Amino acid sequence: MAINSILSVKDLTISFNTFEGEVNAVRGVTFDLKEGETLALVGESGSGKSVSTKAITQLLPQRHTTISKGEIWYHDHDLLKKSSKEMKKIRGKDIAMIFQDPMTSLNPTLTVGRQIAEPLIEHRGMTKQAAKVEAIALMRKVGIVAAEQRFHQYPHQFSGGMRQRVMIAIALACHPKILIADEPTTALDVTIQAQIIDLLKELQAEFATSTIFITHDLGVVANIADRVAVMYAGKIVEIGTVDEIFYNPKHPYTWGLLASMPTMKMDNDDLYTIPGSPPNLLNVPTGDPFSSRNMYALEIDFQEEPPMFKVSETHYAATWLLHPDAPSIEVPEEIKRRNEQFVSILAAKGADSDE
Template sequence: MENQDNVLEVRNLEINFDTFAGTVKAIRNVSFDLKKGETLAIVGESGSGKSVTTRAIMGLLARNAKVANGTIEYQDRDLLQLSERDMEQIRGVDIAEIFQDPMTSLDPTMKIGRQIAEPLMIHKNMKKDQAEAEALKMMKLVGITNAEDRINDYPHQFSGGMRQRIVIAIALINYPDILIADEPTTALDVTIQAQILHLMKELQTKINTSIIFITHDLGVVAGMADRVAVMYAGQIVEYGTVDEIFYDPKHPYTWGLLNSMPTLDTKENTLPSIPGTPPDLLEPPVGDAFAARNQYALKIDTQKQPPFFKVSDTHSAATWLLDPRAPKVTPPATILERQKKYAAMHEKAVAEAKRAEQEQHRSGEEEG
């Protein structure tokens, strides 16, 4: 039965890519829900399938990609069954995306006011003057100082952090139900990153949008997400609230990700890392895809894929270690230490971001 709180439901999604080497099974039986007004983070190493999953939601898969199975339900419609014309009515209006690098998302030859206004002119047939007035409001909402003076500037006249705010303004101008943020702070320094994350949370409350936040950095997730889906080799391997994933992780892959998070106290020259490399998805392994890299692997891991074991009503993980017959294994002691340190670091970063935001707002008012 469908949950009325869900704004999006992905079920049994399978996506293959046809390549010269053969068929790559990139997404393998992925299911998740997105609730109204929440932030769901999808985390995992590069190549785990995070971006491919969201490209499927946006209807922006590469030509050599084929959806082999599954549904993506939005407003009682399966997005995978819609024509390109129907998807154009949804994309950028109901479901919008912020991409990694703002410079590749912005047109260097077009004034930013026009770029922010364009989705209103295209999707809502708004007149240019009215659309640009709305763009000016959105520029102020995303914290661009002296917006009246800057509306006619070009992208190269803005800093990286400001360009990312412009990209966010473009994504939010139609007040979408769902915002997909694909590593939106990767190219920014830590202080600006904290400001952008704080801004996104603030805007989410104001316009009541749901966010799918993609990142390889579990640290970013701590203050951003409500729930977390951990992806590995095209599958979700653990699913839970942010506190469950941070303070009670159950999958050895999640342990590895948490353990490789740096903190200010990290004194070693090299961070702990997960040994080995992800499997070749031309021929996915028979059992648990993580078995070859898992120091806690059991014999059954190489023979049979683990089902999801329920930890709580909101938390489950696909690992044979949760089978009642499995030997008891405790996660590395360093994980809990890192979690505590990171929680303190994150609170400090958020406080600094808020302070910087207020100072920027004050200086903008003084200049105005």
């Protein structure tokens, strides 16, 4: 495990057995999560973001899932070798998750107070009364007004934003070392989304939690992440600090994601989209899976998948354009224009961290 890393994922390879055949969902994913940092996983739907993180907590359906290679190290333990009973002690206590849709994650037949108190009783050994007191305190901490009364209410009596706050309270109840947030703001409107992001940032600082944040929203990434891993077709194709990814992107797919971000100044006709669609992972194409969508593709892109090339000590990208013999290609002007919208977000985040 790398120095100061709390979690190390190494060469993780996962497939699903389906009626149509074997889906190669995750293909050799490797990354470290450092203590106290937020690592964002970004990419289109089906790129392997959620599958990679669900493997960490053993939440993938065992009957149809094959993990053919890989290691997931938490402290000195490979989580892939843990039994279901051992993982039950880790899940929720050391590693917690916040899911995209709280309505399907919360139990509709139990009060929210009971659901927040449950991990306190299970993992921290509290009595029911002590757990109730702590649960109400957690509800207040995540911004739920009249917590004593709302403790006895059911999920359907809460708005979407308030249900997500309940999910955050449950996830943080045992002060986990690692928090995995799987698109926790996608189903919320923009105003509530901003409130949840600010809340997560505050609580992460308070509890010194290391966070893996899954999202497709690059505006959220600029606001919350320290490092970014860009995923495509089951692989990480670029990884670096948030500044490196936004200001010095190297992979054509990252260029496309950045260019696709809408801005306040653009007309409706100006919205850029990446041509084509992701490959079918039942039959991964030869070479670079992004080659058919890449206007800068080289001949070798259709023959051989590129390795990770080192850009800096913290920045790597899997594109043949970084090979010493590749032609020099400038970052498209479209992306340079898009970067303007992130300047204020990144600057504000930097100012906040300096205070």
